[in-house]
Amino acid sequence: MTRHLLVPMDDSEPARAALEHALSIFPEDELTVLHAVDELEAGYGGEPSAATAAVNEGNESDEFEPEFFATVRSMAAEYDRSVETAVVEGTSAAAILEFAREEGVDQIVMGSEGRSGVSRMLLGSIAEGVARRSTVPVTVVPGGETDE
Secondary structure (H helix, E strand, O other): OOOEEEEEOOOOHHHHHHHHHHHHHOOOOEEEEEEEEOHHHHHOOOOOOHHHHHHHOOOOHHHOOOOOHHHHHHHHHHOOOOOEEEEEEOOHHHHHHHHHHHHOOOEEEEEOOOOOHHHHHHHOOHHHHHHHHOOOOEEEEOOOOOOO
């Protein structure tokens, strides 16, 4: 039976490590890569994405695709796979969990770090928030060096 896996994604090494893990460990499962546009994170020192800028200009987030989705498709092609992509607006952990619930996701695979500095201290770890509140299994993949 094919499962539906969700890989939350930003343009970070930990997120790419999580996608690579999902592609290699779950070769038969359906993958959806999700980017959550979080204006609050950008306000606390995170870098706004192209989708965030588009939403701030009054456009719908689903009309825009982050540039790093090209990297996502390229990574999937290396495994002879395709992935679905989605962009949602909202606080990252809440948006991820809501998408997972609405789309019937069976498991979430995500990177351990994506933010750093003040943004991480004030907002906490998205992976931790998702893992604590998820009703489906969450695999947290370590993703390289940190700046600590």
